[in-house]
Amino acid sequence: MHLSGDIGVWIAALLTLGIFSFLYKDNPAYKLCEHLFVGVSAGYYVVLNYFSVVRPNLLDPLFHGGAHTDFLLVIPLGLGVLLFSRFFPKGDWLSRWSIALILGVYPALRITGFGQGDFVEQIHGTMLPLWVPGHWGTTIGNWILIVGLLTTLIFFFFSKEHKGALGGTARVGVYFLMVSFGASYGYTVMARISLLIGRVMFLLHDWLGVLHL
Amino acid sequence: MSFFANLRRLDRRWIFLAIGLLVVVPLLAGFHIAPVLPGSRAKGFYDAIEKLPPGSTVVLAGDYDPGTIAENYPMHLAAARQLMARNIKIIAVELYPGGPPLADRVFRIAGAEYHKQERIDYVNLGYKSGNEAVMSQMGSSIPVTFPADRSGVPVTRIPVMKGIENFGQIALLVSISAGYPGTKEWVQQVVSRYHVPMIAGVTAVSAPEYYPYLQAGQLQGLLGGMAGGAEYEVLVKHEGLATRGMDAQSLAHVFIAFMILLGNLAALPQRSAKGGK
Numbered sequence: 262m263h264l265s266g267d268i269g270v271w272i273a274a275l276l277t278l279g280i281f282s283f284l285y286k287d288n289p290a291y292k293l294c295e296h297l298f299v300g301v302s303a304g305y306y307v308v309l310n311y312f313s314v315v316r317p318n319l320l321d322p323l324f325h326g327g328a329h330t331d332f333l334l335v336i337p338l339g340l341g342v343l344l345f346s347r348f349f350p351k352g353d354w355l356s357r358w359s360i361a362l363i364l365g366v367y368p369a370l371r372i373t374g375f376g377q378g379d380f381v382e383q384i385h386g387t388m389l390p391l392w393v394p395g396h397w398g399t400t401i402g403n404w405i406l407i408v409g410l411l412t413t414l415i416f417f418f419f420s421k422e423h424k425g426a427l428g429g430t431a432r433v434g435v436y437f438l439m440v441s442f443g444a445s446y447g448y449t450v451m452a453r454i455s456l457l458i459g460r461v462m463f464l465l466h467d468w469l470g471v472l473h474l
Numbered sequence: 475m476s477f478f479a480n481l482r483r484l485d486r487r488w489i490f491l492a493i494g495l496l497v498v499v500p501l502l503a504g505f506h507i508a509p510v511l512p513g514s515r516a517k518g519f520y521d522a523i524e525k526l527p528p529g530s531t532v533v534l535a536g537d538y539d540p541g542t543i544a545e546n547y548p549m550h551l552a553a554a555r556q557l558m559a560r561n562i563k564i565i566a567v568e569l570y571p572g573g574p575p576l577a578d579r580v581f582r583i584a585g586a587e588y589h590k591q592e593r594i595d596y597v598n599l600g601y602k603s604g605n606e607a608v609m610s611q612m613g614s615s616i617p618v619t620f621p622a623d624r625s626g627v628p629v630t631r632i633p634v635m636k637g638i639e640n641f642g643q644i645a646l647l648v649s650i651s652a653g654y655p656g657t658k659e660w661v662q663q664v665v666s667r668y669h670v671p672m673i674a675g676v677t678a679v680s681a682p683e684y685y686p687y688l689q690a691g692q693l694q695g696l697l698g699g700m701a702g703g704a705e706y707e708v709l710v711k712h713e714g715l716a717t718r719g720m721d722a723q724s725l726a727h728v729f730i731a732f733m734i735l736l737g738n739l740a741a742l743p744q745r746s747a748k749g750g751k
Binding site: 284285306309310313314317318366367370371374375377378379381382383385386406441444445448449450451452453454455456457458459460461462465471472474 | 487490493494497498501502541542543544545571572574600601602603606607610622626658659661662663665666667677678679681682686689690691692698699700701714715718719722723726727730
């Protein structure tokens with residue numbers, strides 16, 4: 262056993278134990294850690310965004326650029342300042358100009374990205390041969406994928422009541438959906454256990470020094 | 475009172491304790507239940523890097539923060555090791571504000587092991603806000619999007635950035651991702667538009683979302699969570715944190731599966747009493 266002499270490690274370890282204490286029951290130690298986390302995170306992100314976003318992208322090139330000063334940055338500066346008008350009821354409409362720009366740019370970026378990356382490519386990805394000579398595994402896999410795709414799509418077709426052939430097909434789609442939910446749940450369990458393992462490794466290795474990696 | 479009635483009244487804290495023990499004991503004991511065998515998705519990730527000619531340049535996006543270190547950090551470190559072992563130049567970017575220090579740590583460790591120099595063999599351009607807008611702008615110009623590296627050195631003075639204008643000079647995009655912005659956005663904004671080959675290492679909770687990209691050939695390889703990281707560590711022959719955690723992971727999974735089964739069995743008499751409703 263080789264206890265850490267680093268004060269930062271001790272603080273992190275005690276805060277981790279404080280958060281874990283909630284598993285027993287809600288208590289003041291957990292509340293303290295939770296409030297500390299919220300406060301420190303908010304402060305950290307404000308400082309981080311100032312030094313990694315506002316200063317290098319706006320303030321330095323605009324006010325300390327010397328001969329390379331980019332005066333066009335006055336426009337984003339003005340739009341950024343307008344966002345703060347929401348704090349003043351009489352002038353809060355001014356913020357709509359900035360929000361309009363954000364709403365204009367982001368959906369356009371996301372729609373084009375989705376159209377190219379998901380819609381077209383995913384349809385292309387389902388155009389598979391249903392008979393691959395000499396490759397039974399691939400043939401069966403392609404059939405499962407296409408049947409799963411079609412039946413799941415039919416499950417989400419709500420313009421006609423799910424009865425008869427339509428109802429039966431939709432029911433097959435439900436089974437495919439249930440398999441995918443099961444897979445997602447399994448992966449979620451793995452993710453949560455991984456996070457626990459990460460914290461336990463920190464406590465045993467970095468803090469207590471009883472685990473050798 | 476029957477066994478199942480007792481089970482229904484079981485204090486959930488016993489389950490938490492059992493999970494805790496199943497994680498702590500294998501880590502301390504250090505036994506190996508079963509060897510980690512790399513699957514096709516991890517091999518795809520590994521092979522995509524192996525196929526690159528030495529001297530080519532990749533973008534390594536470390537889009538995660540300390541919240542998912544346990545899953546993302548081992549695969550990030552292993553990827554940096556394989557890239558450096560193959561003498562491939564690395565341009566690192568991060569779209570999570572908490573990402574740059576983790577990337578620095580990865581390069582400090584891997585760089586020392588393979589005797590690589592910062593700015594000559596690799597560079598960390600750091601964090602940039604803007605999510606998809608940053609990816610899209612990189613398609614026009616990487617030096618305009620990131621005029622300086624994380625320490626403020628202009629990219630014009632960084633040897634590894636020489637000749638790099640946009641994705642046209644990038645041989646592979648490696649995304650280590652915890653969520654948004656991450657792998658999905660890189661596929662949408664970069665792979666589809668600029669046709670850059672891409673591989674991804676993602677958190678387990680988000681992994682199912684990326685299987686369609688793998689099936690459609692938009693991703694060459696995929697590492698899902700700690701298990702994916704462990705498989706990849708075996709392939710790069712440098713077993714680390716992910717491999718070490720797999721026994722704990724396996725035991726906890728078996729226990730949870732057993733508890734789900736037991737919980738459903740315990741609920742059966744209740745459902746029968748209600749007429750199956």
